Amino acid sequence: MEEKTNNSSQNQDKRIAMFTPHADPLAQLGSQESGGQNIYIRSLATELDKRGWSIDIFTRWDEPHKKSVSLMGKRSRVIRLKGGPAKYVPKNQLFDHFEELYSNFLNVIDHQNPYSLFHGHYWDGGWMAIKACRQFSKPFVENFHSIGMIRFKTKEKYLKNQNERIFIEKRTALEKEIIDRSSIIISLSETEKNDLHSLYEAPLEKITVIPGGVNLKQFTKIAKEKAREKLNINKDNFIILYVGRLEWRKGIGTLITAIKLLKSEVPNLEILIVGGKIYGRQKNFSDFKEYQRLLKKTEEEGVKEIVHFKGRIDHVQLPLFYSVADVFVVPSYYEPFGLVALEANASQVSVIASRVGGLQTTIKDGETGLLFEPRNCLDLKEKILKLYTSKDLAEKITKNAYENVKKNYSWTNIADKIDQIYKSLINRNKQ
Ligand code: UDP
Secondary structure, eight states: OOSOOOOTTSOGGGEEEEEOTTOOTTSOOSBTTBSHHHHHHHHHHHHHHHTTOEEEEEEEOOSTTSOSEEEETTTEEEEEEOOSOSSOOOGGGGGGGHHHHHHHHHHHSOTTSOOSEEEEEHHHHHHHHHHHHHHHTOOEEEEOSSOHHHHHHHHHHHHOOOOOHHHHHHHHHHHHHHHHHOSEEEESSHHHHHHHHHHHOOOGGGEEEOOOOBOTTTSOOOOHHHHHHHTTOOTTSEEEEEESOOOGGGOHHHHHHHHHHHTTTSTTEEEEEEOOOOSSTTOOHHHHHHHHHHHHHHHHTTOGGGEEEEEOOOGGGHHHHHHHOSEEEEOOSSOSOOHHHHHHHHTTOEEEEESOTTHHHHOOBTTTBEEEOTTOHHHHHHHHHHHHHOHHHHHHHHHHHHHHHHHHOBHHHHHHHHHHHHHHHHHHHHO
């Protein structure tokens, strides 16, 4: 980018730099490259912008056709920095591009009107925030979104083999440094807070739990018959839906085996798997590999005819997909938060989720959804059957969950809390 970014007319006290190298908030969602973190930052920055904050969101330039700067809201921007090739780079290769990203950050910012606070996202954004916070002596807020040691332990527990050891060691060392250097850590759930404390010795008083949210205007109930007509789905089928990235830790394999067990007991069963850049010329290599693995599994389990891989669907189209479903399943082995559960709650479809991470907070077993033991296909099958046979239970949990998201998970509430954190850190830094 040749020009300096110039927002000098803006109130210096309300200028924030966010760092999210691998997750462009304006990217299309639903592949390896982009998911919950992207939508979290997009939603949060949009709300903070309404409260008068000018947020510059620095991300890695990962596609040649993208603009170097895109405007967001009235006064915020997404700024794309050169750092490595202008294409998708797997996260374990990002370390190689940090220095270039940071020097390009320094090249584009307005040094006369610097930022009053840095907000890092994930460990790659945390790396940049550490550098900026040191150089400019400003506070630093961190959101991990996911933590390396849990990811590592989950893989070790279920897969036994562990081929990422060197990368995970590097990542967790950086995560420890981020914990030390940050002024405050925003955790998406109590589970994550406890994990940061027990595994990384993060001081509890440094961690504030603020969950993710859902756009209640976008995710609303659409009449099931109408939605099915639009998507050309048989009105008599029992539809189970999955939405999310195609990644081993999402547990789609467990769902496929549960479907095999369920098939003889539920006629007209149909499963929709939404997510993954798996079709067309733009397909993502890792998504496609996982899709091939899962497709093979559907063949082995004898359910290929009833499991349909829909590929990545635009976020704006998703309310229609949620609305066709009888049951929404989140079968993850590890899930730091799981925005999709809230989207399903808001769309008023019953949710079954595995008892892991943030899902244990958003879904109260028997009240706002059903929980099952991660990787236990029999348990999952039984929970689906429970909802299939009891309309009353399905209606009860769906209604409770809808009330719960309306009350606790709007982006307005979440942005209010983060607005307060920014203000108090900035004031403290001035004293
Ligand atoms: N998503 C989407 N299209 C897809 C698949 C997923 O828009 O084809 C969105 C989904 O609606 C959700 C996000 O990607 O907002 C996934 O977030 P989540 O927290 O569930 O998972 P993560 O990506 O953080 O692992």
